[in-house]
Amino acid sequence: MAKNKFHTGPGPSQRQLRVGELVRRRLSDVLAHGDIHDPDLNRMSITVAEVRTSPDLKVATAYVLPLGGDHAQEALEALIRNRSELRRVVAKGLALKYAPQLRFVLDDTFDRMDETRRLFSQEAVKRDIADDQEDDDAL
Structure with a gap:
């Protein structure tokens, strides 16, 4: 590995x-x-x-x-x-x-959590997540 x-x-x-x-x-x-x-x-x-x-x-x-x-x-x-x-x-x-x-x-756990929340709140990320969920539902 x-x-x-x-x-x-x-x-x-x-x-x-x-x-x-x-x-x-x-x-x-x-x-x-x-x-x-x-x-x-x-x-x-x-x-x-x-x-x-x-x-x-x-x-x-x-x-x-x-x-x-x-x-x-x-x-x-x-x-x-x-x-x-x-x-x-x-x-x-x-x-x-x-x-x-x-x-x-x-x-720095709280700082990393805030950064993760910030990333997930971006429109491009929300769109990608929604697209992935639709692909999973189609299977």
């Missing part, structure tokens, strides 16, 4: 998914309760959309976005600045052999 830019190999294991979700919940709780000693970070409401872990579970990449999407870069900088404290506090609440190194990435 030929590889392309969308196919990077097998998906995450059940273990990676389970640990990612545990880290996501714990990180969300820590951020919601203001357990970090940084007033800039504590005044922000940050959503943790997803956490993906490396196969060895030693790196956890958190996809985050501040509520409303405002001040996203500022929120990312605050998270990166406090990553060691976040790692310690998150790991304290989990029963893992290793505390995963935390990486933070801005979540």
Whole structure:
């Protein structure tokens, strides 16, 4: 099978998914309760959309976005600045052999959804979809 830019190999294991979700919940709780000693970070409401872990579970990449999407870069900088404290506090609440190194990435899922909606609202696309549905109905 030929590889392309969308196919990077097998998906995450059940273990990676389970640990990612545990880290996501714990990180969300820590951020919601203001357990970090940084007033800039504590005044922000940050959503943790997803956490993906490396196969060895030693790196956890958190996809985050501040509520409303405002001040996203500022929120990312605050998270990166406090990553060691976040790692310690998150790991304290989990029963893992290793505390995963935390990486933070801005979540662009909502931007991609908006772009998809914009594309589907174009007249040419609507016409093509209608033509395809008529072809399917004829079969």
